[in-house]
Amino acid sequence: MIEMKHFLSLANLSSKEMHMLINKGIAIKKNPSRFSSKLKGKTLILLFDEPSLRTRISFEAGMLQLGGHAITYHLSESTVGKKESPKDFSQVLSRYVDIIMARLYSSEMLAEIARNSRVPVINGMTSAEHPCQVLSDLMTICEKRGKLKGLKLAYVGDGLNNTTHSLLYGCSKSGVDVSIGCPKQMMPDSKVLAKAKEFAKIHGSKVHVTASASEAVSGSDIIYTDSWMSYHVPHNQEKSRHKILMPYQVNKQLMKHAPKALFMHCLPAKRGAEVTDGVIDSKASIVYDQAENRLHAQKALLLWLMKK
Template sequence: MTGKVPEDLLRMSDLDPPTLTELLDLAEAMKQEPMGWEHDLRGGAIGCLFEKPSTRTRVSLAVAAHRLGMAAIVLNRQELQLGHGETISDTARVLSSYLDAITVRTFAHTTVEQLADASTVPVINALSNSHHPCQSLADLLALREHFNTLTGMTAAFIGDGTSNTCNSFLAACAASGMHLTIATPPGYETDQNILGEARELMARTGGSVSLTTEPIEAVGAAQAVYAEVWIPMDRPHEHVQRAKHLAAYRVDDALLAHAPREAVAMHCLPAVRGQEITSEVLDGPRSLVWRQAENRLPTAQAVLHTLITTARRRTT
C-alpha cells in the first residue's frame, strides 16, 4: 500500500486518505472474488471479544476470517478471566501470543485503547460507544459502488450527532473529501473535538461539515441521507426522553421528498422501523441499507488482511 497502514484500527481517523482508498479497492476486489486470498493467512486466527450483542459484526468477521484461511474465536467477558478480575492489559498480552488480531465490540472506547496499548498484534474496533470504523468502511464502499465516486459527494446525517456512527461517518467523509451536514436537536450535537479533527482534514481533502437543527435544510442537497437508531443499547432508560427529542428527525418519504431525486437512504442497522426510519424507506427503491450491510463482509476481510499482513512484515 502507498498509504500508511496503522498498527491498529480504533477510529476512522487512523486511516489516512490513501490507505482508505486502497482498503476500499481491496474490499471491492474481495467482493468480486471472495476466496482469492484464502491461502494468504492460512492457519492464523483472530479473536472476537464481544461485550455487546451483534449480528452483522459477528458474522461478517467470522466469514471474513474463513475466507482468509483463518479461524475466528468468539469470546465474551464472562468466559474469560476478564470476568474474574484479570486486567485488560494482561488479557491482551496473552491473546497476542495466540492470535493474529483482536477484534473488540465493547462499550467504553478506553477498553479498545487499553487492549491496543498492551497487544502486540493488531486490534480492530468492531464498535465502541464512541467510534464504529468498520461500519463506516462499509458505508463508503456502498456509496462508491452506487455513485462511482466519493470526492465531492454530499450527505446528511439525521438524528443523534453524538453517536458512534455519526462520529465515524464524519471522519469517513473527511478522509473522502465529502460534504456532510449533521442535523440534530439541541443537546445532541457532535463533540467539538471530533468536529475539529474532521475540519482540519477536510481543509486538505476538499470536504466540509456543517451543523443545523433542521432536517429539511440538511437533506436539501444531500445525495445520501443517513438515519441512526435513537436509543443506544446501553441507554434504554433514556427511551422516553430521546424519543421525544428526536421525533422530528425521522427519515421518511416526507423528508426524502426534500432531497434530490437521486438521493439514497442509509442506516447502519439494526433499525427500529417506524422510529428513526420508516419501513417504506428502509425497503424502498432509494434504500442503500442492505448494500451497506452486505459490504460489512468484504470490508472486514480487507481490514483483516491489510493489518495482519502489514504487522507480519513489520516483525520480520
C-alpha cells in the same frame, strides 16, 4: 515493544489508506476465490461485551472465507477488569492469536488492549466510534455512486453517537461533504467535530451541523440515519428521546428534499421510529447492500493488517 499497526479510528487512517481499503474490498467482492487462502493457518479472536449479529457474523465468515479461523469470546466469561488487568489480558491473549477484534463499550479498555498487544487490534465498535461500519459504508457509496469526492452525505438523528463520529472522520477525509441534522442537545462531540473540520480543510470537503433535518438533507446524495437508542442508553429514556428525535425521522416527506438521494442505515433499524417502512423498503434504500459490504470491507482490513 515493536510498534504495531492497529485499526482503532478513522482519524488515524490516511486518506490514501482509506481509499486502498475501499478498492481492496471491492476487488475481494468481485473475486472472493482469489483471496480464499490468504490467511490460512491464522487465528482471529472476537471479543464482545454485548451480543452482536452483523459484527460477529461478518468477521467470523470473513476470516473463514480467507482460509483462517475465528474464535468468539464474551468478556462476561472473563476476569478482565475484575481480577485481571487489561494489560495482562492483552499480553497473554496476543500470544495465542494472530489478530484481535474487540467490540467494547469502553474506548479506554480498547486502547489499553491495543497498547499491550503483540498483534493488530481492530475496533469492532465502542461507544465513541464505529470505524468498521463507516469503512464499509464508504465502500458502498463508492460502488453505488462511482466516486466519493464531491458527494454530500446527510446524517439525521442522534448526532452524539459512534456512527456519527466515524462518519465525520471518514467523510471529511474522503472528500465527502457531511451535513449533520440533529437536536441541539445531541450534537456530535466537540473534539470530534473540530478534528473533522480540520480534515475537511485538507481534503476539500465541508462539515456542517444544523438543528434542521430538511436543511441537512437538502441536495444530498446520501441520507443516513441510525438507531435513536444508542449503545447503553437507558430504556427509561426511550419515550423522551423519541419525542425529541421525531422531527428527524427519515420519511417520504424528508426524502423529497433530496429526490435523488440513496438511503442508508447501519441496522438494526426500529421501523416507525428513525425511519419509516416507506423509505427503508423503497428503491432508494441500499441498507442490505450496506450490511453485506461489512463482510468485504473487513476482509480487506484483515488482509491489510496481516500484511497479506
